[in-house]
Amino acid sequence: MMGIKITGLNKIQKDLNNLQRNAERLSKKKSLSFNELFTSKFMRRNTKFSSIDALLNDCGYGQLSQEEFKSIPQKELDVKISERTKFNSWQEMLNAAGAEYVSSQLWS
Numbered sequence: 001m002m003g004i005k006i007t008g009l010n011k012i013q014k015d016l017n018n019l020q021r022n023a024e025r026l027s028k029k030k031s032l033s034f035n036e037l038f039t040s041k042f043m044r045r046n047t048k049f050s051s052i053d054a055l056l057n058d059c060g061y062g063q064l065s066q067e068e069f070k071s072i073p074q075k076e077l078d079v080k081i082s083e084r085t086k087f088n089s090w091q092e093m094l095n096a097a098g099a100e101y102v103s104s105q106l107w108s
Helices: 009-027 040-046 052-059 066-070 074-084 090-106
Strands: none
Touching: 009 090, 040 052, 040 090, 052 074, 074 090
């Protein structure tokens, strides 16, 4: 009986171990700053701005505290985000940035 030799299993195992280690590290992270989440690469690809700070300044939210930012009416924020980005809402932009961040952390 002839056997089949499967190559690359060591590489796959190494990748899986790295993925597991990165997932464990990521699960310990309790919070992210806007600058960590909304990287310049993400911002340039999805907006006309190079940073989240520049976008928020253009929206009139540049010097707000976290609590003040949370108190912005959702509809108001969604309109400003939809006018200045490729996203229809703040939540859509947040979700996309979050997914990209997690992916980059898992596969780094």
